[in-house]
Amino acid sequence: MIQISQLHKKFGKLVVLDGLNLDIDAGGIFAVLGPNGSGKTTVIKSILGMVIPNSGEIQIDGKSVLKKWDYRNQINYLPQIANFPANLSVKELIAMVKNLRPKESNETELIELFALTPFLDKKLGSLSGGTKQKVNIVLTFMFDSDIIILDEPTTGLDPIALIHLKGIIHQEKEKGKTILITTHIMSFVDEMADEVVFLLDGNIYFKGSIDDLKTKTKQTDLEQSIAHLISKQYV
Amino acid sequence: MKNLRLTILALFFCSSLLASQIEVCNSCQVKSIKQALSLAKDGDEILIKEGVYKESGIAVDKSVKIIGVGLPTVDGEHKETIFTVKANNFSIEGLRIINVGHSYTKDFAAILVSKSKNFTLQNNVLEKVFFGLLIEKSRYGIIKNNKLISDAEDQAGSGNGIHLWHSEDMQIENNELTGLRDGIYFEFVKNSMVRNNRSYENLRYGLHFMFSNNNEYNDNVFTNNGAGVAVMFSKFVKMTNNQFIQNWGSASYGLLLKEIYDAEIENNTFSKNTIGISVDGSTRINYKNNTFSRNGWAIKVVGACYENHFNQNNFLHNAIDLSYNSKINSNTFDSNYWSEYTGYDLDKNGIGDVPYRPVKLFSYIAHRTPESIVLLRSLFVDIINFSEKVSPVFTPDNLLDNSPLMQKIQ
Amino acid sequence: MFKILKYSFYDLMRSRWSYVYFAFYLALGFVLLFLNNDVDKAIITLLNIIIVLTPLIGTIFGVMYYYNSKEFTELLLAQPMKRNTIFLGQYLGISISLTLSLILGLGIPFLLYGIFMSSAIFDFGLLLVVGSFLNFIFVALAYNIALSNSNKIKGFGYAILMWLFLAVIYDGLFLISLMVFNEYPLDNFSLLATMFNPIDLSRILILLKLDISALLGYTGAVFKKFFGTNFGLVISLFVMSLWVLIPVWRIQRKLRKKDF
Numbered sequence: 001m002i003q004i005s006q007l008h009k010k011f012g013k014l015v016v017l018d019g020l021n022l023d024i025d026a027g028g029i030f031a032v033l034g035p036n037g038s039g040k041t042t043v044i045k046s047i048l049g050m051v052i053p054n055s056g057e058i059q060i061d062g063k064s065v066l067k068k069w070d071y072r073n074q075i076n077y078l079p080q081i082a083n084f085p086a087n088l089s090v091k092e093l094i095a096m097v098k099n100l101r102p103k104e105s106n107e108t109e110l111i112e113l114f115a116l117t118p119f120l121d122k123k124l125g126s127l128s129g130g131t132k133q134k135v136n137i138v139l140t141f142m143f144d145s146d147i148i149i150l151d152e153p154t155t156g157l158d159p160i161a162l163i164h165l166k167g168i169i170h171q172e173k174e175k176g177k178t179i180l181i182t183t184h185i186m187s188f189v190d191e192m193a194d195e196v197v198f199l200l201d202g203n204i205y206f207k208g209s210i211d212d213l214k215t216k217t218k219q220t221d222l223e224q225s226i227a228h229l230i231s232k233q234y235v
Numbered sequence: 236m237k238n239l240r241l242t243i244l245a246l247f248f249c250s251s252l253l254a255s256q257i258e259v260c261n262s263c264q265v266k267s268i269k270q271a272l273s274l275a276k277d278g279d280e281i282l283i284k285e286g287v288y289k290e291s292g293i294a295v296d297k298s299v300k301i302i303g304v305g306l307p308t309v310d311g312e313h314k315e316t317i318f319t320v321k322a323n324n325f326s327i328e329g330l331r332i333i334n335v336g337h338s339y340t341k342d343f344a345a346i347l348v349s350k351s352k353n354f355t356l357q358n359n360v361l362e363k364v365f366f367g368l369l370i371e372k373s374r375y376g377i378i379k380n381n382k383l384i385s386d387a388e389d390q391a392g393s394g395n396g397i398h399l400w401h402s403e404d405m406q407i408e409n410n411e412l413t414g415l416r417d418g419i420y421f422e423f424v425k426n427s428m429v430r431n432n433r434s435y436e437n438l439r440y441g442l443h444f445m446f447s448n449n450n451e452y453n454d455n456v457f458t459n460n461g462a463g464v465a466v467m468f469s470k471f472v473k474m475t476n477n478q479f480i481q482n483w484g485s486a487s488y489g490l491l492l493k494e495i496y497d498a499e500i501e502n503n504t505f506s507k508n509t510i511g512i513s514v515d516g517s518t519r520i521n522y523k524n525n526t527f528s529r530n531g532w533a534i535k536v537v538g539a540c541y542e543n544h545f546n547q548n549n550f551l552h553n554a555i556d557l558s559y560n561s562k563i564n565s566n567t568f569d570s571n572y573w574s575e576y577t578g579y580d581l582d583k584n585g586i587g588d589v590p591y592r593p594v595k596l597f598s599y600i601a602h603r604t605p606e607s608i609v610l611l612r613s614l615f616v617d618i619i620n621f622s623e624k625v626s627p628v629f630t631p632d633n634l635l636d637n638s639p640l641m642q643k644i645q
Numbered sequence: 646m647f648k649i650l651k652y653s654f655y656d657l658m659r660s661r662w663s664y665v666y667f668a669f670y671l672a673l674g675f676v677l678l679f680l681n682n683d684v685d686k687a688i689i690t691l692l693n694i695i696i697v698l699t700p701l702i703g704t705i706f707g708v709m710y711y712y713n714s715k716e717f718t719e720l721l722l723a724q725p726m727k728r729n730t731i732f733l734g735q736y737l738g739i740s741i742s743l744t745l746s747l748i749l750g751l752g753i754p755f756l757l758y759g760i761f762m763s764s765a766i767f768d769f770g771l772l773l774v775v776g777s778f779l780n781f782i783f784v785a786l787a788y789n790i791a792l793s794n795s796n797k798i799k800g801f802g803y804a805i806l807m808w809l810f811l812a813v814i815y816d817g818l819f820l821i822s823l824m825v826f827n828e829y830p831l832d833n834f835s836l837l838a839t840m841f842n843p844i845d846l847s848r849i850l851i852l853l854k855l856d857i858s859a860l861l862g863y864t865g866a867v868f869k870k871f872f873g874t875n876f877g878l879v880i881s882l883f884v885m886s887l888w889v890l891i892p893v894w895r896i897q898r899k900l901r902k903k904d905f
Contacts, residue, residue: 092652609845
């Protein structure tokens with residue numbers, strides 16, 4: 001589904017991605033993990049075309065996506081920080097994003113699910129962080145796309161909303177979608193992810209199922225395994 | 236009875252002998268002006284009827300009245316001076332005189348009057364002239380209601396409209412002058428009056444005044460002349476109620492004062508001139524009740540000026556009100572209205588409580604570096620003007636209007 | 646692009662600041678034109694406001710909008726759209742809403758004054774044209790600076806510095822060089838120096854309208870010839886357009902390499 005080969009990226013003198021290779025097959029939930037600054041967000045943003053790599057190749061379905069834009073119609077993206085134009089209402093924002101993507105959408109269901117109906121006519125500037133994140137989730141999941149990329153999706157959500165979010169992610173997985181998630185909440189990964197991609201020093205340090213990871217690190221708990229991986233960095 | 240008849244006859248004879256009328260027209264007995272003049276005696280009237288008379292070099296040496304009826308045309312065919320007068324008590328009126336000869340060596344004119352007294356030149360229309368009315372060494376003349384139009388192109392090849400030289404006691408009124416080198420030119424003229432004339436679109440000056448003392452000019456309008464009006468090397472000149480409008484150009488001004496002593500300049504309007512008044516050496520001059528509006532410079536002082544007094548003038552929206560060339564000042568400004576004044580009047584007596592400084596730092600800079608004028612009204616210039624206003628360094632610190640008016644003088 | 650333009654525009658048109666800006670111009674226009682009774686004075690004050698304030702507001706709005714909408718821009722970048730489209734849309738959205746505040750704010754008093762008092766005021770439509778140009782120019786310059794500086798404080802500082810430079814410092818240097826090189830013919834230099842600063846250019850365009858072109862001509866033949874004619878006006882407006890187009894072009898170039 002997604003093939004990344006020999007991806008290099010530097011920000012100034014800082015090397016973030018150093019010849020990264022990654023193949024992600026269609027279908028399933030992939031957790032992209034790694035310590036701070038390991039390049040998780042850079043990889044995701046490279047796939048989305050927001051970060052322009054120094055060299056390397058990214059292909060989706062066998063087609064290069066660098067310097068292209070229309071492939072993004074096949075990707076739903078949930079950004080990390082939700083901040084919207086303060087003077088638009090929720091309704092207008094949803095209408096606007098729909099307007100920008102020539103695609104079917106099912107926002108009504110999602111709006112009801114997250115109990116956003118009373119907020120539809122409110123201005124985005126007046127919403128709380130959690131409500132904004134809910135709006136953000138609605139915007140992400142209202143389209144039917146093959147690839148879904150979630151950057152820290154749980155930020156600011158209340159337990160009920162979190163349950164709904166997990167439900168939606170499962171539903172999408174059932175439909176055969178490819179879902180990439182970055183997060184620091186290990187319980188979430190443990191519960192949701194089929195496969196873990198662990199980044200370290202700008203490269204893939206580990207890729208495989210959670211069980212493989214536990215075996216490899218000889219830990220019984222995911223959190224411990226990850227900590228074990230990260231601690232190697234400091235040796 | 237017989238005596239009575241004789242008396243009547245004698246009277247008739249005498250009167251015809253004293254002043255007879257000679258008619259000139261194409262179908263008359265007398266067909267040319269020259270012929271009429273040769274027939275005329277002192278005191279005669281020559282009536283010139285409608286028509287075109289191709290004549291030039293007409294010498295008038297008798298006290299005659301030459302009167303055009305129905306505006307006859309005298310065409311000089313660009314040869315020479317058309318009328319040359321040397322006589323007392325004469326008049327020329329109602330003629331259309333055209334096509335005076337051009338020369339680089341001789342001053343050909345439509346009418347040349349020399350060494351004459353008591354004459355009137357009026358209601359004439361002069362077109363395509365070189366010099367128009369050229370008066371020399373004459374006295375007691377009246378020049379009025381004439382219209383002078385020419386098509387001067389360069390200064391060397393053109394002449395003045397009304398040109399007076401070494402004359403006295405002249406009155407120049409209600410004339411219209413355009414397309415000439417100088418509209419009106421005075422050199423060594425005394426006790427004369429220039430009133431109600433309109434001088435516009437002349438190549439050089441609307442009015443040019445040299446070495447002419449004790450003259451007055453008022454109610455004239457000078458518009459759009461090459462360099463405006465120049466008054467030079469003269470004493471006791473009185474200028475009132477004149478308008479100086481739209482004299483634009485790199486060396487242009489409404490009025491140039493050069494070496495002038497004891498003049499009165501009152502109730503004049505200077506509007507839209509590059510420089511309202513350019514003052515180059517003038518002493519004891521009173522400026523009162525004048526209005527300077529929308530000029531580049533209202534007053535530009537370029538030479539030594541002493542004891543000039545500016546009272547009750549209006550300075551309205553000039554780019555620069557006053558430009559000064561030195562730090563020394565012996566001139567006074569009092570009770571003028573300055574549209575740039577930003578002070579207040581707390582005691583409501585109509586006089587601003589803070590003195591006004593008419594000389595800005597920028598005007599000082601623009602004086603030294605003329606190109607800097609492109610920075611006029613920029614924020615930077617406002618800032619340096621403000622700082623100079625707070626503590627004068629380059630501009631005369633005693634140059635103040637201590638009682639600036641809050642309302643414009645009507 | 647028009648979709649983005651539309652939403653940026655709606656967003657800004659509903660912001661309090663647009664109303665404040667609009668109300669400010671409206672009040673200024675009315676006070677100057679109707680309470681002052683002196684059109685000349687009003688026009689000169691308006692000139693000062695337009696050449697100083699419009700660039701400042703354009704700069705601040707441009708920089709602020711860029712940084713404040715950074716996250717939203719990222720959301721847009723993940724949509725199937727070209728980068729150019731998004732940023733051009735935003736740029737036009739800001740410029741047009743600012744220009745609208747200016748044109749309506751001053752235009753309404755102008756129009757009423759023209760109808761009731763003196764139609765001569767319509768001659769000063771050039772004030773509005775120049776003000777609009779300045780909006781477009783300074784928003785584009787601000788966007789350039791913001792795109793080149795991911796640090797908000799730095800970007801803001803540079804933008805204000807840029808304004809300060811063009812509004813004040815440039816003229817100071819200009820004046821000093823005129824005074825230093827007094828001995829040389831400075832006509833062409835002055836003309837060129839004016840072209841390189843949109844604020845100076847705007848100021849001179851309006852001064853020409855204020856009937857003092859002759860005064861500018863005072864300095865010499867080149868200036869007179871240039872500014873005394875329609876040719877000068879056409880060239881000036883052309884240069885103003887370049888001042889819009891070049892920064893916009895640079896935005897596009899910058900975007901090709903930019904990481905978000």
